[in-house]
Amino acid sequence: MTASSTRRTSVARSRTAAFGAIAVAGALILTGCGDQTDKGSDSGSSSSSAPLASKLPDSIRKAGVIKVGSDIAYPPVEYMEGGKAVGVDPDVADALGKQLGVRFDFQNGKFAQLIVGLQSKRFDMVMSAMNDTKDRQNGIDSDTGKKVGNGVDFVDYFTAGTSILVQKGNPKGIKTLDDLCGKVVALQQGTTSEGIAKAQSTKCTKDGKKAITLQTFDTDPEALLRLKQGASVADLNDFPVAAYNAKTSGGGKDFEVVGDQIEAGPYGIAVTKENTQLRDALQAALDAIVKNGEYGKILAKWNVTQGGVTESKINGGS
16 A cells, blocks of 8 residues: 555565464464454344345345454554444444445454454454455465465455654654664564564665564554553554554654655455355445445545545455
8 A cells, every 4th residue: 555544464564464474374273352342233134225235145134244353453443432443444344334234243353363263254354454465365374485274355445554653753763664673663463564574674684784673462552552661663553553643642742653655555354265245245335335425534534535445456465
């Protein structure tokens, strides 16, 4: 994504590689994170009057709900407020629900475990600022290059790149990835950002400089706390998230974004390879809300219009 917004991917990404390999590792044991969203009935058939209801699989249409795996700690893309999931992704999901006649039930989990939860049928889909990458599509561990799962299909709905977030005033003079050589960087595990940091660390040593010391955490707020405390010099993050934290944390006095966005690419809604009917229904619904203007209003609400798409693509990531 070259847009002013951020992303989560796999290690070949930033939450690009991380939004990488860990997420597709079928060998990982599913972590039992409870649903922390607002509760509603998971039963009740879909609204047959919705324009695209007939495109859904019968089982989902009858249930009236799509279970969504998400790491709900990534504002403004998704975060908890008043016991409810809010942000760009929940708003887009609500708009999709109007087209499909179903409710999207966001269920909280660790980012690196979301695809595992999808493959084990805990979720119907994953929507969590996840970068669409070839490794994720093909079930490849980005760290080892080995196939570890069946892979997933993506319905691309947004575009973002990775940004460098530093303490306000940039006391360490960080401007580019090269400035991170020999320093401590904190970030979320299993994201594209982790992959970018690892690749940069390798480049540092090849250039005769010291490697980056990486501190990885289950959630982004943990990494941000390390940066705020001065225990790291930077956090690599999706642009929208980095910009949001720079604007809001400490009333805008804690952090700032430096340098240009890195490796922009698409966010995708992930579904299993065999669930092509749900995939195609989601794509049709996304195209519908782009066309009717609802999608644009949501992005404007969250100040992330630069990441908007004009049409949805299937597996458009590289």
